[in-house]
Amino acid sequence: MSRRYRAVGLLSILLFTLIGLQYALSWTTRDSDREQSLTHHDNDPSRKPTDEALHDAYPKEKPAVAVKHSSPLSSSSSTFAITSTLVSSTTPTSTYISISISTSISAPALAVVPSLATPSTLASVIPSTFSNSTNSTTSFSSVATLLPVLPEYQQTLVESTYCAERFGLKYLENLSNTSVNYCDASSAASLNCFHSKTAADGRVDPFCVGGPATYDKKEKKFQLSCRVRDWTAQEIASGTPRLEQFRPYWYNTGPRILFDKYIKLDTAESIPTDTVTTPRKFSVLMSREEKITNVWHSLMEIFSLFMTLDVLRTTRDPATGKVFFSTEDVDSTQVLILDDHPQGPFWDLLTLFAKKPIIRMSTLSVDTELDVENIVVPLPGASNPFWQGDWEVHPCDRSDLLHTFSSRILEFYGTPIEQKGDDSPLVLTFIDRKEKRRLKDKESYIKKLTHKYPAIHIDMVDFADFPFADQLKIARRTDILVGVHGAGLTHGMFLPPGSAMVEILPGTLNHKGFRNLAKMLGHQYFSSHAAIASMETTNGDWQEDDIFLEEDRFMSLLDVAIKSMYNRGTRNDDVS
Numbered sequence: 001m002s003r004r005y006r007a008v009g010l011l012s013i014l015l016f017t018l019i020g021l022q023y024a025l026s027w028t029t030r031d032s033d034r035e036q037s038l039t040h041h042d043n044d045p046s047r048k049p050t051d052e053a054l055h056d057a058y059p060k061e062k063p064a065v066a067v068k069h070s071s072p073l074s075s076s077s078s079t080f081a082i083t084s085t086l087v088s089s090t091t092p093t094s095t096y097i098s099i100s101i102s103t104s105i106s107a108p109a110l111a112v113v114p115s116l117a118t119p120s121t122l123a124s125v126i127p128s129t130f131s132n133s134t135n136s137t138t139s140f141s142s143v144a145t146l147l148p149v150l151p152e153y154q155q156t157l158v159e160s161t162y163c164a165e166r167f168g169l170k171y172l173e174n175l176s177n178t179s180v181n182y183c184d185a186s187s188a189a190s191l192n193c194f195h196s197k198t199a200a201d202g203r204v205d206p207f208c209v210g211g212p213a214t215y216d217k218k219e220k221k222f223q224l225s226c227r228v229r230d231w232t233a234q235e236i237a238s239g240t241p242r243l244e245q246f247r248p249y250w251y252n253t254g255p256r257i258l259f260d261k262y263i264k265l266d267t268a269e270s271i272p273t274d275t276v277t278t279p280r281k282f283s284v285l286m287s288r289e290e291k292i293t294n295v296w297h298s299l300m301e302i303f304s305l306f307m308t309l310d311v312l313r314t315t316r317d318p319a320t321g322k323v324f325f326s327t328e329d330v331d332s333t334q335v336l337i338l339d340d341h342p343q344g345p346f347w348d349l350l351t352l353f354a355k356k357p358i359i360r361m362s363t364l365s366v367d368t369e370l371d372v373e374n375i376v377v378p379l380p381g382a383s384n385p386f387w388q389g390d391w392e393v394h395p396c397d398r399s400d401l402l403h404t405f406s407s408r409i410l411e412f413y414g415t416p417i418e419q420k421g422d423d424s425p426l427v428l429t430f431i432d433r434k435e436k437r438r439l440k441d442k443e444s445y446i447k448k449l450t451h452k453y454p455a456i457h458i459d460m461v462d463f464a465d466f467p468f469a470d471q472l473k474i475a476r477r478t479d480i481l482v483g484v485h486g487a488g489l490t491h492g493m494f495l496p497p498g499s500a501m502v503e504i505l506p507g508t509l510n511h512k513g514f515r516n517l518a519k520m521l522g523h524q525y526f527s528s529h530a531a532i533a534s535m536e537t538t539n540g541d542w543q544e545d546d547i548f549l550e551e552d553r554f555m556s557l558l559d560v561a562i563k564s565m566y567n568r569g570t571r572n573d574d575v576s
Contacts, residue, residue: 163396166198166385167520171401172307176315180240182208184229189213190319191226191265193255194311195240198385204241205383206255207308209324211374213283217366221264222285222375228265251289253301254380258285262338263375281373282325282333284354289381292344293464295471296487301381302349303405308378309353325376331355345468352412390513399520406493406521415472420496422569425457428562429474431483431491432460438546439484439504439530445554452555453562463488479568480561484530484547489514492523498568500524500561504549506542507532524564528557 164170175194182191191210199205214223228243243265246256262285284305291297312325325333334356350358364370381387386402410417430446439445442460450458463471475481475494482502483489492501492514501518505511507530518525530547539545549557566573 159398160395162394163398166388167396167399167401169400171196171198171385172311172314175307175311178240179315179318180235181319182228182243183224183226187227188225190317191224192317192324194315196379196383196385197239199383199388203247204239205379206241206246207311207379208255208377209312209374210377213372213375215370215372216264217364217368217370219264220361221262222283222372223264224375226265249380249382251291253287253289253382255377257287258338258377263377279328279332281371282329282354282376283370283372283374284333284335284350284376284378285338286335286350286378287338288341288344290339290341292341292346294487295346295463295468296490297381298344298346299490299493300384300387302346303386304379304381304384305350306353306405306408307384307401308376312376334359336361349409349412352408386517387513390516391511393512394516396516397519398522402493402517402520410472410476410494413469413472415469415476415494420477422571425455426479426562426565427477428456428458428480428482428558429478430458430460431481431486431488432462433484433486433488434462434464436544436546437484437486437506437542440546440548441551445551448551449555449558456562463491479565482558482561485509485511485514489517492518492521495521495523497522498524500526500564502557502561503527504547504554504557505529506545506547509542524561526557526561526564528553 159168165174175196178195179192180195182193183189189210189212191208193206193208196205210224210226212225215221216223231240231242243259246254246259248254248256286301286305288301289297309325313323313327315324316322317324330353333354335350335354335358337358337360340362347358359370386399407417409415428449430442432442433439446458446460450456459474461474463474466474471491472494475491476496478491478495478499480500480502481489481492481495483504485503485505489501489503492499495501501514501523503514503525505527509529515525515527528549530549563575565571566575
């Protein structure tokens, strides 16, 4: 008997739902008739409503009208509930009806009315009036509607202006907004330069792109038919530098050196416009630092090159309306090396955005024809914002630029980016310097550390013994990177997320670069200063002298770093 009552109750709920649907339909039909009345007068200018009147009669979207009913049927053994919602909304051109019916049925109830538990069955009992209505849609869903996130959960990332303009996407955006064409209107070529103003001393760091260009193999210079124009009062006031005001950088690098030695402007030769090809051709001019094996110096140069091309890829040339450099141009781009230094371990990275073979200018014969169209003079490595302010602690704790750069390198070499499982042993990599700034008694310290933490896998590694691709693999499997201050700590860029960096600094050195780097990568950072040695045992040069850190201080430093990893990810180890 109770089953029969429940069935009758269900039919009553359906009847109530249909009455509500018919009421809403009559309301929307009246609106549809009003729309047709207005439309029928379109050919009668005296009767046609103005845009304002049409807007008043039909708002962009009329607030939805909903008819909703929810009712449970229950007994001691089963529960059946139907929630029906009709939403009707009207625009100036259409009327929409959306019907949502959801059901909640316990297992015993399904045995009572199995056929009524499906949306298709419910749809079959909707009056034909709905299916025949003009411009109407009917939909059924048993899934709850997802409403907007509550305001309390909508958090906005707060980043200081200092951090955003140096280490965030704002750095690229600001550079993009500084484009200046140095050539006058009568020039056949253009020379657009961009200017970074992040240096604390007020220095302006430029990079440029110019073309059409040719190469004079006799003079060994790139030529641009560009007559440098006069500066406006606004450009003078804003500090936009003229070419002769470009500053040189250490090791004979930077745009000033390239313009003085390798680029000739205001040539009488005019480049025919029909020589411009599709896809366009680009030549990146690079004069590298002499420290080609130093991972920090070399990666800062390559990082600056990547950011140069990123700005060109996101900035439109006002003369053409197209971006200065596009993804399609990568295959027709080459790097021209102007220095005489050996290739070095990072040579291959130069091809990430330049797929044509790298050319050494010193190896070209006088008869060699160089195919040049556009030239790029990139930001120098020393201008890189990650190399600025590294003697001061800064508050920046994230960097989209740095994460993108490290990800690009890992992907280029095919190094797995996935983090290793937390069930694997922790790996501590000690950077074993072999020539200078060596830690005295390091072998005995590492032996004692291994005895104290037998579950930790400890490696002593001289990165210089490995190709860069293998260096990345070592860094990627490392949880704790330990070393005396030096370029080897640059590998912190490639550690898994949430790792630890340990730096032992010479007694008088207060460099903060690796501390800042670790923080922006989300790593833990721990440091200690070595004992200040007497002049009897050292030369007084922190770059060359070996250093000494007492054993108990070394062990205490490493204790903190190792235990900081005990509860990373899904690890859960006691620290004592």
